[in-house]
Amino acid sequence: MLKFLKQVSDYAKDSFQAAKYIGQGLAVTFDHMGRRPVTVQYPYEKLIPSERYRGRIHFEFDKCISCEVCVRVCPINLPVVDWEFNKEQKKKKLNHYSIDFGVCIFCGNCVEYCPTNCLSMTEEYELSAYDRHELNYDNVALGRLPEKVTLDPMVQPMRELAYLPKGVTDPHDLPKGSQRAGRRPEDILEEIEAEKAKRETASAESEKN
Amino acid sequence: MGTVLVRNLHILSVDMESGIDLQGSVIQILGGFGVPAGLAKVIWMPVPMLLMLVAATVGVLVTVWLERKISAAAQQRVGPELAGPLGTLQPVADGLKLLFKEDIIPTRADPWLFTIGPAIVVIPVFLSYLIVPFGQNLVITDLSIGAFLWIALSSITPIGLLMSGYSSNNKYALIGGLRAAAQSISYEIPLALSVLAIVLMSNSLSTIDIVNQQADYGILSWNLWRQPVGFVIFWVAALAETERLPFDLPEAEEELVAGYQTEYTGMKFALFYLGSYVNLVLSALLVSVFYLGGWSLPIPVETLTQWLGVDEFSPVVQVITGSLGITMVLLKTYLFVFLAVLLRWTTPRVRIDQLLNLGWKFLLPVSLANLLITAALKLAFPVAFGG
Numbered sequence: 001m002l003k004f005l006k007q008v009s010d011y012a013k014d015s016f017q018a019a020k021y022i023g024q025g026l027a028v029t030f031d032h033m034g035r036r037p038v039t040v041q042y043p044y045e046k047l048i049p050s051e052r053y054r055g056r057i058h059f060e061f062d063k064c065i066s067c068e069v070c071v072r073v074c075p076i077n078l079p080v081v082d083w084e085f086n087k088e089q090k091k092k093k094l095n096h097y098s099i100d101f102g103v104c105i106f107c108g109n110c111v112e113y114c115p116t117n118c119l120s121m122t123e124e125y126e127l128s129a130y131d132r133h134e135l136n137y138d139n140v141a142l143g144r145l146p147e148k149v150t151l152d153p154m155v156q157p158m159r160e161l162a163y164l165p166k167g168v169t170d171p172h173d174l175p176k177g178s179q180r181a182g183r184r185p186e187d188i189l190e191e192i193e194a195e196k197a198k199r200e201t202a203s204a205e206s207e208k209n
Numbered sequence: 210m211g212t213v214l215v216r217n218l219h220i221l222s223v224d225m226e227s228g229i230d231l232q233g234s235v236i237q238i239l240g241g242f243g244v245p246a247g248l249a250k251v252i253w254m255p256v257p258m259l260l261m262l263v264a265a266t267v268g269v270l271v272t273v274w275l276e277r278k279i280s281a282a283a284q285q286r287v288g289p290e291l292a293g294p295l296g297t298l299q300p301v302a303d304g305l306k307l308l309f310k311e312d313i314i315p316t317r318a319d320p321w322l323f324t325i326g327p328a329i330v331v332i333p334v335f336l337s338y339l340i341v342p343f344g345q346n347l348v349i350t351d352l353s354i355g356a357f358l359w360i361a362l363s364s365i366t367p368i369g370l371l372m373s374g375y376s377s378n379n380k381y382a383l384i385g386g387l388r389a390a391a392q393s394i395s396y397e398i399p400l401a402l403s404v405l406a407i408v409l410m411s412n413s414l415s416t417i418d419i420v421n422q423q424a425d426y427g428i429l430s431w432n433l434w435r436q437p438v439g440f441v442i443f444w445v446a447a448l449a450e451t452e453r454l455p456f457d458l459p460e461a462e463e464e465l466v467a468g469y470q471t472e473y474t475g476m477k478f479a480l481f482y483l484g485s486y487v488n489l490v491l492s493a494l495l496v497s498v499f500y501l502g503g504w505s506l507p508i509p510v511e512t513l514t515q516w517l518g519v520d521e522f523s524p525v526v527q528v529i530t531g532s533l534g535i536t537m538v539l540l541k542t543y544l545f546v547f548l549a550v551l552l553r554w555t556t557p558r559v560r561i562d563q564l565l566n567l568g569w570k571f572l573l574p575v576s577l578a579n580l581l582i583t584a585a586l587k588l589a590f591p592v593a594f595g596g
Contacts, residue, residue, distance in 0.1 A: 015571070022552075022555065022556060025555040025556065026551055026552065028555070029283050029551050029554050029555045032282070032285060033279070035285050036285070037281075037286050037287045038285045038286075039285070039286050039287060041287065
C-alpha cells in the first residue's frame, strides 16, 4: 500500500514538474515576442558585405598576362583563358577570358595567386538568372564594377553584426558616426609603424653610443 | 430537490425578460407589416445560420492572420505585412490562391472517397457552431443536449480523415489518416469526461445553462476555479482533437510529408485548412463557454448596473451588455487561440507512443478521478458545486 502511494505521489510530482517546465518554456517564447525582429527585410534593406566578402570576381583585361595560374590553382580549372602567341612582340595576347559563376565556388584561390592582381573579389552576391548559361561571365561582364548597397537610394543599408558598436545587436537606427567595437585595422597599422620607428631610433641611438 | 426546482424556475423567469431576443423582435416587426408569425419565423431562420457561417469564416481569417503574426513575433520575424494594412489581407490572398488552383485527383485514388473526405471533416465542425452561445439569446439553437451534440459531431471528423487518408493512394496519407483516427478516438474520452464534470455541476447539457450557472458572482464563480484539473484536461484534449502542435503527428511534415493532406490541392486542401482553423476557434470558444463563463463579465452585469444606477432592462443597456458579452466571448476565445499558437512554438511534437500513453494512461484516469471527485463534492457541498 505504501509503495503504491509512493508511486502515485512520484507520478504526481513528475506531472507537476512537466507542467512547470512547459510553463517555463512558454515564458521564454512569450519573452521573445517583445523583442525586435532580427530579420533583414531584403529587397528594401540589405546588409553591407564585409571587407573580405568573397562575391562575384572582377577581372581587369589589360592587366592579364595569360599566365593561366588562375586555372592551375582553381579546384576545377574553371577560368577559360583564350590567348594566342604574338610572334612579333614575343608575348601572349589575351583574346577572351571567362568564368562560369554557376560552377564557381568562390574560394578565391585565383584571386590569391594572380601575379598581376588582375583578379579581385567584389561584394556582389545577387547572381540569380533565368538561364544558367547567363552566369557564364565573359571578360566584359567580369570587368563591370559591382553596385554598392550604400549608394542605392531604394535600399536601406544595414551593418553586419561584427560592424556594430559594442553591445548593440540591432542595425536599425544607429546613431551617426558610431564605430564598430574593437580597434580598426588602420589604427593597428599606425600603432605598429610607430612602434617600429621607435625601435629603430632606439637601436640607432645605441649604435651611436 | 424542491429548492433546486424553485431556483431553476427563478432562473427561467429571469431568462424570459433578460437578454436581447432578436428573433422575437424581428417577428414582431414583420408582424407589423402584416406577415403571419409562422412565415416571419421562416424568413428569420436562415439569417442567424448565415451569420454564424460568415462569423466562423471571418474568425478563421483572423485566426490565420494572428497565427502568422504571433509565430513571426515569437521567432523575431516580421510576418506578413505587404497584403493589406499589417498583412491583414494575407489569409484572404491565401484563400483566393487555393480557390484558383487546379483540382487534382491522383491516379488510382478513389475519387468518391477522396472528394467526400474533406467535406465530412468540415461539415461537423461548422455544425458544432449551432450550440455556441454569444449571449442569452444570441445562439442559433439552445439545444437541451448542446454539449453532447458537440461531442457527437466531433467524433465524425476522424471518419473523414480516415477516408481521405485511405483514398489518397499514398502510404504517408494512409498512415496520417490512421494516426488522426487513433488520436481523435483516444482524446475524445478524456474530453467527454471533463465536459461531463461540468455538466454534472450545472445540471444541464445546454451551453446556455452552463454559462448561466457560472454567472452569479462574476469571475469568482467561473468553472475554472471549481474545475482546474478538468480545465487543463479539456484544453490538452482539445489541442489533440484539433491536431495542434504538440499533437500534430497526423500531419507531421518531417515524417509524413503532410499526412492525410499530402495529395490534396486547391479547394479540397482549403477545406482541410479551413476545417482545422474553424476547429481551433471552436475549441477555444467552448473552453471559454465551459470554463471561463462565456459571455459573462468578470464583474456581474447586475452589480455593474447597480453601481452605475441604471435600469438593467432598459433597451440601451441591453444592447450595451449584449455587445459587451460578445466582446467578452471573443476576448476569452482569442486568448486561448493565442495560447495555442504560443504552445506551438514552445513544445516539441510528441511521439505516437507518448501521445497514446498520455491519452490513455494519464488523461483518462485523471479525468475519471476528476469526475468522481466532482460528483462527491456535489453531494458534499451542493451550494458550491451546483447541487
